[in-house]
Structure formats: C-alpha cells, structure tokens
Amino acid sequence: MNEISFPILIIVVPLISAFFIILVGLLRRDLCYPLMILTLSFSTLSSISVLKEVLWGGTIHYRLGGWLPPWGIEYVIDPLNGFVLLIVSAISLLIGITSKRMVEREFPEKATFFYCLFLLQVTGLLGIVVTGDLFNLYVFLEIASIAGYALIALGEDGAPFASFNYMIYGTVGACFYLLGVGYLYIATGSLNMADLAQILPSLLSSKVVLIAFAFFMVGIAIKMALFPLHVWLPDAYTYAPSAVSSLVAPLTTKVGAYVMIRVALTVFPPAFFIETLPAALMLRWIANGAILFGCILALAQKDLKRMLGYVLIAEIGYIALGVGFGNRNGLTGAILHILNDALMMACLFLFVGAITYQGWPRKMDQLRGLHRKMPLTAAAFVIAGLSVIGVPPTCGFFSKWYLVLGAIDSKEWLSMAILLASSLFNAILFFRVIEKAYFESGKEHGMVQRTMEIKESPLTILLPLLVLTAGVLSLGLFSGKIISGIIRFAIPVYFK
C-alpha cells in the first residue's frame, strides 16, 4: 500500500468497519468494541502520518477512482485540514475508549448499533475535513448529522424530542448549504474547491455568487450553532448520552467552524469576505453576541451539562470572532482555538460523563465533596475550567491571546472588551462549580450516606480524561511550536 492512499483509508476504514461491526455484533457482541478501537487508532495513526506528509511534502491531492478534477471527487489535504483531521481522529479515539463503560451502563442492549453509529459519525466528521469537493462535503455533513441525531436520541428522557428539534434545524442548515452549492454550480459549473477558488475571483460581482455565499454562511452557522442559530444545541447536548455528548460536543461544532474557514477564506477569496462584503463585520458582531449571550445564559443554568452547552456556544463565538477579524492574528487564534476548544470541551463533557457514570447527580448544587470521592476527575475539571477561563499556562490562554491581538490589529475595542469580560464570566461559572466541589464538603446529613459508595471512575474513562487534561496543560506551552509548525502554513496566503 503506498503512503499516498492514506487520505482515502482514513475515511473508508471507519466506514467499512461501521457496517462490519453490525455483522460482527450478530455473532460476537464483545468483539465490537475492540474492532472500533482498532479502527479509530488506525485513523489516528494515519492522520498523524498524513499531517507529517503534508508538512514535509506539501498538499496531498487524492483522486477518487482516478477521475481528474473538476469532474471527479478529489480529496485534498493541506496543513489546515490535516491539522483538524488529527484533532478529530485523536479525540474520537479517546472518547471511543471511554465509551465502552458508559454504553454498558446506559444502554447495553444497543451496544452494536451504538458502535456502528459512533463510527459513522466519525466517518462523517473525517470526511467533511478531508474532502475537496463541496457536494461531497454536504454528503459527509449529513452522514455525521444523521448519525448524530440517532446517537443523541439514545439519551435520557427528553432526548428524542431534543434530537427531533436538532434534526429540523440541522436539515434546514444542510439544505441551505445545498442551495449554496447549487447556486455556485450554476454560476461556475464546478464543485471542486480548488477549481472554484480559481474561477470565483472573476465572478465576484455576480449576484448568484453573492446569494450562494449567503446561503453557505447561514447553513454553516446553523450547523456550528453560531448564535442566534444555536437553539438546538443546549437541549440536544444536555439529553444526549454521556459518551455521545463528549464526542459530539467538541467535534461537530469545531468541524463546522472548519467548514466556515474553508468556505469563506479558501473557496471564496478572502478579500471578498473581508473587503467586498460586510460579512466579516457581521460575523464579528454576531460572534460578540454569541460570546456574551453564551456566557450570560450559562450563568443561569443549574444543570452542569447544560451550562457547558452554553459555554460551548460562547466558545464557538470565539472562533467566529477570530475568523471575523480577518487578519493574521485573529485567524491564528481561531485555528488554534479549534484545537484548544476541542480538547477543553472533550475534557469537560467527559468529566460530566464520568460523574454521571458513577451515579453522581449533574445538578450544580449537588457536587459537594466531589474531590474526596473522585480526586483525579475533579482535578481534570479544574484544569479544563481554568483553560476555558484562559488562565496560563493552560492552552485556552494562548488562543485567547491571539484573539486579543487580532482585536487590536483590527481595532475592534468592543470585541476585545467582550473577550476579556467573557473570561471573567467564565471564571464565575467555573469557580462556582469548583467551590462546590472542593470546599463545601459533604457535611450535610444524608449526603455523606449516599456518596459513600462512589469511587473514582474506572480506568477506561479516567485514562482518556487524564490524557486530555495533560493535553490541555501541555499544549499551551507548545502552542508556539504548533503555530510555527502547522498553523502558519494553514493560514491562507492572503494574510501573509
């Protein structure tokens, strides 16, 4: 097997094994889990090697079926999506490892389907990232979303209803995206991203292109839960089973953010996005709103998971803000934040998963004495929380730092104020939880009784959680390397 076929293998291997798992599951149910882990580790390893390849040898083009673009579907990996690819596959591997115990606890009879859907979801996400074709992207977007709807519906009481709402929103988003593809096809006759990037600059005055752009943006904004199109998110992620929410929450929205960067800044010429249209300006304002709104509503939540949902909305706001600044620093911050936020959110949602697994209630005021029973898990939460707040040396600080620099470069003082204020909001949010978990030990009667049996989470949950935490802690220090080694190449030439 030549090394150049890794791009396709990353997609195909999870896809095949997703269906293979159903076959296996009919015979030996206990083989499903190892198979999934094997698949995910393969994806992770190959995305590492692909990223290396890209950084050494430049962009990889892979033509499906040997058809030449713009007719055939092409998979393109450049530093930007190589980077996102690695994030997606690595985090899904970690979450995959944890899923076993949670699945066994929450819905053992559906384990086979769960693993199948899990792999389908990962396939979809990886596909979105890898593909170089706009329509293909739509297909993968829907694969990921449909798997996501089904996965979310596996959750608690409100889950089917939340999932249905998500589906209505998601479908509208996908359809808008599809319309955008259609209009773009009418205007250019091509669906290949690289091809489009060459054709589009001469067509920018066309109204059709303008409409296509608008549809793209709205569609993607729904998929990535950008304020004010975020309504589906808190419900869906709150009721989802823990293994699902810790996969979906960090990755789906981040991949959406990636699509936004891809479409707005590489398919369409960046100048169009920033100078010709007020799109960047609008995005900035929307992002400002998202950050404020997410933080303030998060303050009002009593359920830990729902609070994290709103925090996530605010974090999406950060990424959008970074893109909206339309300058080098802002974009660096946005791309870095895709990584950091994926890590932090995976860590936080996994934390919630871990405590739910042990039968701990998710309500904020019932977290007393957590650190005595589950010291490592609680420590992971503290570190991830600090990172969301943006306390150095955790990684959250560095992306925020770049965003602040971006704000200064584009003279957006209001955005900067909001950025800074949001870290204060986050501080209130997280320290409120930390206080509960650490200081008000379970003194009350009854509380002690019930919590006696609760122990630290099992190793398969704890280990990924700690790996993620270590990532949150150490990636901050290595962010200089990440930026100079990867992100620098990932930024479109326009910004250099």
Add this chain to the structure above:
Amino acid sequence: MVSAVAALLILLTGERRRNLREGWTLIASLIKCLIVVSMIPAILHGKVIEWTLMELLPGVSFQFRVDAFGLFFATLASCLWIATSVYSIGYMRGTQSMSQTRFFFCFALALHGALGIAFSANLLTLFVFYEILTVSTFPLVAHKETDEAISGGRKYLAYLLTGATLVIFSMGITYTLTGTLDFKAGGFLKGFGSDSLLKLLFATFIIGFGTKAALMPLHEWLPTAMVAPTPVSALLHAVAVVKAGVFCVLRVILYVFGPELLSALDLWIILAYVASFTILLSGMLALAQDNLKRRLAFSTINNLAIIILGASLLSPSGITGSIFHIAAHGFMKITLFFVAGAIYVKTHKEKVSELDGIGISMPVTMASFAVASLGISGIPPMAGFISKWYLCLGSLEAKEILFLLVLLASALLDIAYFGPIIYHSFFKKPAVGTPSGMAEASLWMVIPIGVCATVSVFLGISPNALVRFFQMATLAAKSVLGVD
C-alpha cells in the same frame, strides 16, 4: 523548579502520611533556598543567567532570566518560605485543620508561581506565573470552607482576575506596538506609540498589577482575605502575593516603561500621588481596626504603597530604598502575622482590645511583635529604618518635599497604630479569668517568629550580611537607571 515537584509529591503523599508530606515541604523549601542563594555571587558580579525553555509565541519565548532584581525577590520569597513552612506545620497541627494536603499543595504551587514571577524574562512568562499564583492562592484563602472564607476567596478572585484581564489587554497592546515582551532594564517601550496611548497603557498596567499590590482603591480584597489561616496571610502579605504584585508593578515601571519614558510623560507624579494617598488613607484606616489581622492588613497596604511611591520617584536612592523595603517589610510583616497566628492558636483572640497583658504570658512572641512593629515604623536599628532612610533620600533627590512629608507622616501613623498594641499587651493587666503564667505556642511556631524578628533586626544593623540584600537592591537600581 523545585517547588512544583514538591507540590506533586505532597499531593501524592496525601493525607495519610502527614509527616512525610510535611517533610517534603521542608526539604523542598530548603533546597529551593539553597539553589536561589547559590546564584547570588554570580549575579553580584554582574552576570545574568538565562534559560530558555521553548518558544511560546513568535518572538516571545518561555524564558527565565535571573537578574539582580529578580533574584532579590526570589531570595526573599524562598527564605521566607522556610520560615512559613515550619510555622504552618505548627499552625495546621495546632488548629487541627482539614484538607491539609490541599493546603500544602497549593502553598508549594503558590511559591512556584512567586519564584517564576521573579525569574521571568518577559511579560508573558511573568503573566503565566502570575496567574498560577493567583489561582493557587484561591483555595488557600478559602481554606476554612466557611461561608465567610469562601466569599473572601471569591472577592479575592474577582479582583485579581479582573486585574489580570487588564494585564492581558495591556500586554496585547504592548506586543502589537513593539513586537516583543522581553524586559529590558530602562524599559523597551520608548519610541513606540503615541503619548496618549502610552498613558492609557500605563494606566491599565498599573491597575492590572496594582490590584495584586493592593493599591488603593483596589485594596478591598486584602482585608477580606484575612479570613484565611495565618500562614496564608503571611503568604499573602509577606512572602508571595502582594509582594509579587509590587514586584510586577516595579517591573512595569522600571523594565517596561523605564524611568526616562515615565518622566517624559509625567506619569510618575500621578503614580506617586496615588501611592501617597494610599499611604495616608490606609494608615488612618488601620487605626480604626479592632481585629488584629485587619489592622495588619491595612498596614501592609500602607507599606506596599510606600514601596511603589519610592519606585515612582525614579531617583536612585528611592528605587534602592523601595526594593530594599520589599525585603525589610517582608521579614517584619511575616513576624507580625506569625505572632497574630500564634495568639489565635493559643488563645483564640483576634481583637486588639482583647490583648491586654498577653505579653506577660507569651513574652517571646510579643517581644518579637514589638521589634517588628517598631521596625515597620522605621525606628533604627531595625531594617525598616534603612529602607525608609533611603526612601526619604530619594524624595529629596527628586526634589519633592511633599512626598518626604508623606513618608514621615506614615511613620507617625505606624507608631500610632502599633504603639497601643505593644502598650496594652505588656503593661495592662489581663482581663479577669484568663490564666496567667507562661503559655507560649508550640516550638514549631515560636522558632520562626523569633528567627524572623532577629533577621529583621539583623538586616537593620548590617544590611549586607548573609545574602547581601542591600547590595542586590543597589545593583538593580543602578542597572535600571543606567548608572554604574
């Protein structure tokens, strides 16, 4: 950095093996102090030790640099850490406090932060450790887990994180203006940006770091944080936290903006006025406090402002004096807090008005208290006298009689609020019902008290003895002003 390792070890050792855990603390503090002290001779010969870990941002790396000023602060912090850890072992055992592992862990982490601040070579590294210090101190402040303690902790965090965001803002602007964040003696901002922008920048920097240095009107968290256990108060006031704040302010004044730029922009005078205002007001407020620790807290605010005032005068003696005052105040204030803690552990008295006659039952403790408080008031031969002397000289050099008067007035105020305590404790009859006779606190606590008091006298008699504090202070001042 030793204390980070120590923190981990402490955490791992856990609650069960108390002696081992406390052993780690002691060993770590000793090793750390030795390492720091061993660097002194090299620095005094004018060398600068640099150590680059990795690049954080393009142009800004995670870098440490040991210069005279940083080493000065590091020496102070690490010496006091030994005293504090001995003392806190005694205190924690005395009060049977819970969650001691967390306490020692956070304590070690905080020290790690303080030393990191001392050795940082640029603003970003400094900020990293600044935040570590802030966050690790929060559990210490809220250690008692009562409502009062937690709200104190909240207040602490609210103030400090707000300050920190302002610092991020100002760092961002600085970085965009100059493309670097490395400290340079005499400042690196000169010649960048417009005057008004620089003024704004200065304001945000000072407000940002000034929160930690408890500069009025941003001091409110400090008295509230007095709910913390005494070793923590000592940490806050003498060893790390506020000292780190002051250290950062001085770094900004001297190494980011630089004296030239400040005098060109006339910013120093504003800062000096703010500091003087703080000095006078906090002195008066201290008079009004009945809780001993709160009184000490306002006294700390007072002294911090004196340090900042000295630095903002931008004259050689002023800077030397203010740097030296960091150490002098550190030793004296830690004595005072230790005494307050010892009294609390032994008698559960916190109010000044309850201290009648306590000097008779706890003679060593209260004698130390007397020594330290006289030192703070600036009476020779204590350490406080030397720094105040230089500060006064500094204000004369700057030809600002007003500030000289402020300094003198503050000395009077110091006497006014410490005098009665000494008087009451030694010369008033104890209230009826209290047991008489000798009742000192445990040796773990008395020894550090005695040692610190002795050192503060010692520093006054020969400021260059032992670790050559004074020489380092002069060296730092000279390097900043570019005088040889």
Add this chain to the structure above:
Amino acid sequence: MELIIGKYNYWIYISLMMIGFYAMIAKKNLVKKLIGMNIFQTSIILFFISTGSKIGGTIPIVEQGAQVIEAGQYINPLPHVLMLTAIVVMVSTFGVALALLWMIYRKYHTLEEDEILRLRR
C-alpha cells in the same frame, strides 16, 4: 412578467420551499413539521434538477458507435447525480425522523408539540 414566466422553475421551488418552511415553523404537530421538512428538501431537489434540464435534451449516455457527440444535446447529468445522493441522504433523515417520532410518541402519547412541552415541564 417575464421574470415570473421565464424563471418559473425558480418560483415553483421558492414557493414550495416557503410552504415547507412555514409548516416547519408554524405547525404544532411534529409529523406535519416533518412533512414540511420533506417539502423543503424536495423543493431543493426540484431546483437542482431544473438547472440541469434542457428543453429537447436527451439522456447523457453515449450510444455505442455514435460518431458525433454534441454536448448541447444532452441534459447535464451532474445535478441529477447529485440529487440522487441527496435523495438518499434525505430518505435516511426521514427514516431517522420517523423513528424519533415513534420514540416521542411512546414516551408522551402525543405528537403535539405544545402538549409535549407541557408534559415535560
């Protein structure tokens, strides 16, 4: 007038889309919402197909031995192919949606949105 008649396919797709949109937003019954969603999706399919079709065009399959290939005679196959995929996607969305509705129904014994919301309170 010419705008309406000349581009009638667009008008049809837009009106269908709005009908679907209206149903998705305004209808209280979840099944009606779902039907609205389907109309919405179908309108997009129509839009794509109409952009690919030509009056008098033929299927784009080259007969064996055909000598002259005139591109103008053939309908553009690409939109059709795309829509084939899109239909698959939409059918599976629909399938999942029906399954979800079934779960909702079993839980609440109703499919009216406001009643479900009331029950959940």
Add this chain to the structure above:
Amino acid sequence: MITHFYDVIIQTVCRLLIPFIQVYGLYVIAHGHSSPGGGFQGGVILGASFILLCLSHDLQEMRKRLTRRTILIFCSLGVTIYAGIGFVCLLLGGNYLDYGRLHRILPVDSVAARSLGIFGIEVGVGITVMAVMVSIFLDLASEEKVREG
C-alpha cells in the same frame, strides 16, 4: 400494526406480481451502468416488492422469508461489497474505486473491467438500499426500537 387481512384478490395479484417486480428490479440493477437505472433505483424496486409482500400478506409472512438478522447482514454486506471493490482497486495499486485496475485479477481487459467494477458496485448499492428500505419499514411497522436510517 398490520393485522392479518384476508383478501383473495389482493393476495393473488400480489403473489403474481412480486416475482416480476423483483426480476425487474434485478434488471434495473444489472443494466444500470449502460442505461438509466442502477443500484439505487433497482434496490428501491426490490425493497418495494418486499414491502408489497408485507402489505398484502402480513408481517409474520414477511418475517419467515426475511428475518431481521438477514436484513442486517444484507445491509452491511452491500456496503462491504461496495467498499471492498474500492479496496481491491487500492490493493492493486490504483486509486480508490479505480475500476480499471481490476483487469489484473479479472480475465478481461481494462475497459471491460471498468464496466464490471461498476456493476459490482451497483450490486452492493442495490443490496444495501433494499435492506435499508425493508428494515425501515419493518421497524416502523413492528413497533421496534430506534435504529439508523
């Protein structure tokens, strides 16, 4: 949901029709790469024939011929065929789904191999579509739990 429902006309007509429908479905699949039609359409027709069977007779009748387990196997088998062919192309040194490469293992030339490759893919697609159609229908009809589309 669907109860036994005797109607001689419906049952007889369906019994007669279903084999023809299925043959037609196979034809559409088989001829898909050289005329309108293909795996998807053929699969739908095949699936519809089973649904018709189910409607005209009853669920149990359907179950006898096509158990849930079989449907699942078909479902994943189809995808596996599809992806497997692509994979074989990959192993033979070409790109994914590069059917032309198949001539190395098939006793035909490159052009015919391409045609055969597409045919194989169509078969895979057809099987999957049929299985999924039927399984969605069955799931809805037999009040079973949620599954993916």
